[in-house]
Amino acid sequence: MEKTTENLLIWYAKHKRNLPWRESINPYQIWLSEIILQQTRVDQGTAYYLRFISAFPTVFDLAKADEESVLKLWQGLGYYSRARNLRLAAQMVVEKFNGQFPTSYDLLLTLKGVGPYTAAAIASIAFNEPVPVVDGNVFRVISRLMASDLPIDRPSGLKFTREQMLRLIPSNEPGNFNQAVMELGAMVCKPVNPDCNACPIQTQCLAHASKITSNLPVKAGKQKVTALNIRYAMVIFKDQIMVRLRSEKGIWQGLYDFPELTFEHDEIGCLHEAESLFGTKMTFVKRSSTFTHLLSHRRISADVFVLQAEQLPIIGKDCQLIALSALTTVPVPRLVEKMLPLAENLI
DNA sequence: AACGCGGGGAG
DNA sequence: CTCCCAGCGTT
Structure with a gap:
């Protein structure tokens, strides 16, 4: 005993x-x-x-x-x-x-x-x-x-x-x-x-x-759920994707995610913002099941829109631009844990 | 997995 | 005053 x-x-x-x-x-x-x-x-x-x-x-x-x-x-x-x-x-x-x-x-x-x-x-x-x-x-x-x-x-x-x-x-x-x-x-x-x-x-x-x-003991406690409506620009060049390092202030300090767009919430606003940001004509073509799957697998609920540029912008030939709209209702502390591996997977 | 139940003690 | 406790049933 x-x-x-x-x-x-x-x-x-x-x-x-x-x-x-x-x-x-x-x-x-x-x-x-x-x-x-x-x-x-x-x-x-x-x-x-x-x-x-x-x-x-x-x-x-x-x-x-x-x-x-x-x-x-x-x-x-x-x-x-x-x-x-x-x-x-x-x-x-x-x-x-x-x-x-x-x-x-x-x-x-x-x-x-x-x-x-x-x-x-x-x-x-x-x-x-x-x-x-x-x-x-x-x-x-x-x-x-x-x-x-x-x-x-x-x-x-x-x-x-x-x-x-x-x-x-x-x-x-x-x-x-x-x-x-x-x-x-x-x-x-x-x-x-x-x-x-x-x-x-x-x-x-x-x-x-x-x-x-x-x-001790440690309690996780009730996680406060914060809704975040975020629109990302995903810039894909051949087998690479653009990620940016977040600033040291605000949420997800020092973590990687996609470049964030600041436009209004409807798709038309999204389109105009993306067009002016990247200086070329754009249009919606389809919803991306690939990215929806990528996000839902990580328990982040997200709506994903895919924008396709009429002309490939700034970076040049073989570059694809995608705008990703993520409305999350995940507790912020948990989302922080999930953003880094998400970005790492894509880098 | 999240919520409601209830009185009592701590902050 | 508000917050929290802690098993169980329900949704």
Whole structure:
């Protein structure tokens, strides 16, 4: 067993809080507590848990309650669909599973209001299935332990966290391990001012070793979407295409893209601007599936118009001029990442 | 992939 | 005051 796992289990056995739902491994009680604790702090949820257990001691009592009384008991907790799904799930357990909670992660997932986190929590705590939980605490502990800067709100960060938990989880007591990681996140490895001196895995913690604990976990956050309507001139000469280096100011500083035209948004304006810019008569001939494909492949939505000069302009024989109109709704930070390789491909 | 759900705490 | 939290269902 990993030293990290061992230290966590020993620490948990000694320091875990005495919470009412930890007094048994009855799946009904584990399930009820996990639903209540979704998006809810322990000190707010505890009183609700006790009232629910008192009003509905078994899953049968909850299944035959009317929705009104369940909602009344839930009053003040928020996210009321949890309460409605709670009753529906209880009815599913009674009707589809003969009153016995399903014992596997996959079957637990079929219950209303039970998603990947809750199914893993119940399966591991009540049925010893070695499936890792991933919640906010786990994201924090794992990203710091491994000094991972993968964004936890993106698929890459979720995948990494699951893999690391899978690596560390012991098959003999997965429930205690899952709870240990979450408890550590709640009590020691806190979002701000973590108590690293009290941490049982400080020695293994790569963030602590690099003194970057306060920078983790990393979140990509909501990307602000900015619409940009850009018209490019693409000047192609034989097997070469003209790109320009953007200035050091504004977006895409120092990156390559095509020469930008500043004309109005309709095609006629585009035509006139291009004609005066390049000093020759021009006309639209077709939409270019090639460039549309090039851009959409890179997840930039774009309209592409191809202009063909009647006479080949400035550069001379074998030169083709193309105007490319790109209306993008890509988050600016992402577009920056994509512009450089796009230009590099064409250079 | 993005949004809505809600009360509570932080800034 | 506004912003953010964090699992789940829906679209």
